[in-house]
Amino acid sequence: MPSKASPPITIDAVYAAPGYLFRRMQQIAVSIFMEECKAFDLTPVQYAALIAIHTHPGIDATRLSAVIAFDRSTLGSVIERLQAKDYVERKPAPEDKRIKLLYLTKPGVAILREIIPAVERAQARMLEPLKPADRKTLMGLMSQLVDLNNEASRVPLRAEDALEHLGKTG
Amino acid sequence: MPSKASPPITIDAVYAAPGYLFRRMQQIAVSIFMEECKAFDLTPVQYAALIAIHTHPGIDATRLSAVIAFDRSTLGSVIERLQAKDYVERKPAPEDKRIKLLYLTKPGVAILREIIPAVERAQARMLEPLKPADRKTLMGLMSQLVDLNNEASRVPLRAEDALEHLGKTG
DNA sequence: TGTTGATTGACAGTATACTGACGATCTAGG
DNA sequence: CCTAGATCGTCAGTATACTGTCAATCAACA
Incomplete structure (x- = not known):
């Protein structure tokens, strides 16, 4: 019985x-989300962006990327798509010509209200196979882990710091 | 205190x-993997493919996609990249002209042996912030959840079924 | 005030993912 | 034997992700 020698090179x-389970669960989560929300033609990322802009109207793209923890580079095209669907509008900031401020349009607010029940169903379905107590345990541990690992992936600002200049809306 | 009315539309x-935590944790996991393995120029997906081919030499692409749970469409380019690095070779199957059988090359086996310690370090780092008992709990729950949710995302075959025709290598 | 350094949004390049479609091929049924 | 349906690899199209770079702009300091 080899105690700690070279591990077997096997798919098992x-x-x-952990890495495999996280990747697989992410796949499953996206799949369930898309299935529950297919009537709305919104991806999980686009949904998160809408919620964040709703919570912080007038936020700029860089701060938004910190708030929902995704890449600045990717965010541009996400916003473009939301703009094309007329859910988001971008206004130049008067005091800083580099910045474009983000706001939800009326249709943007409307779709958000409509999609939320579907999103709730999706979130519930992801954890459904577990016993209620286990769901709570899992979410608690995942929250801890994500929080404590936060700096491990490229997020330029912590969400709280990112919002210092905004009026702490929400 | 509203008990269960319409939930607040807030980023919090x-x-x-669950969906947010899974996406975030996946980001973090990939980031840690790439950091630990940067000397080897292999992505998590490419690593999983190498391991799976090593475990099941002569597997074809469709079955491989089931074994490591990713999309058939994407797998083609992943294999191409592994072929370009001379880690994998593809041989036409004599009895079925549609199929191309996958094998590791000598450099493929070698890089696998070399990278494994780095992968082990990465996997350990992902869970490091948690207490040992909590790590075990989390992995147990994640395994359950992925297993019970398996059909939720498009995987054409369960891994076990996918291997019926192979000699059950491993 | 004038230049340095940081920030913002944009872009190029690479790598996953997933949908849907396609031709080539195999297999079963008639 | 020959056609209908399934399967294999591939490709086009869309959407995330991340690295690195760039011009425009701003802020701060000498």
Whole structure:
């Protein structure tokens, strides 16, 4: 019985690895989200962006990327798509010509209200196979882990810091 | 205190949602993996593919996609990149002209042996912020959840079924 | 005030993911 | 034997992600 020698090079080791389980669960989560929300033609990322802009009207793209933890580079095209659907509008900031401020349009606010029940269903379905107590345990541990690992991936600002200049809307 | 009326439309609700935590954790996991393995120029997906081919030599692309749970469409380009790095070779199957069988090359086996310690470090780092008991709990719940949700995302075959025709190598 | 350094949004390049479609091929049924 | 349906690899199209770079702009300091 080898106690700690070289681990076996087998796919079974991968199945039990955290990285594999996180990737797989993310796939499943997106799939469930898309299924519940297919009537609305919004991706999880686009949904998160809408919510964040609703919470912080007038936020700029860089701060938005910190608030929902995704890449500045990617965010541009996400916003473009939301603009094309007429859910978001961009206004130049008067005091800083570099910045474009983001606001929800009326249709943007409307779709948000409509989609929320579907999103709630999706979130519930992701955890449905677990017993209620286990769901709570899992979410608690995931929250801790994401929080404590926050600096591990490129997020230029912590969400709280990102909002210092805004009026703390919300 | 409203008990269960319409939920608030706020970004804070998103932060506690399973979908957000899974997406964020996946980002973090990839980031840690790439950091630990940067000397090897292999992505998590490419690593999983190498391991799976090593475990099941002569597997074809469709079955491989089931074994590591990713999309058939995407797999083509992943294999191409592994082929370009001379880690994988593809041989036409004699009895079925549609199929191309996958094998690791000598450099493929070698890089696998070399990268494994780095991968182990990455996997450990992902869970490091948690107490040991909590790590175990989290992995147990994630395994359950992924397993029970397996059909939720498009995986054409369960891994076990996918391997019926192979000699159950491993 | 004038230049340095930081910030913003944009872009190019690479790598996953997923949908839907396609031709080539195999297999079963008639 | 020959056609209908399934399967294999591939490709086009869309959407995330991340690295690195760039011009325009701003802020701060000498």
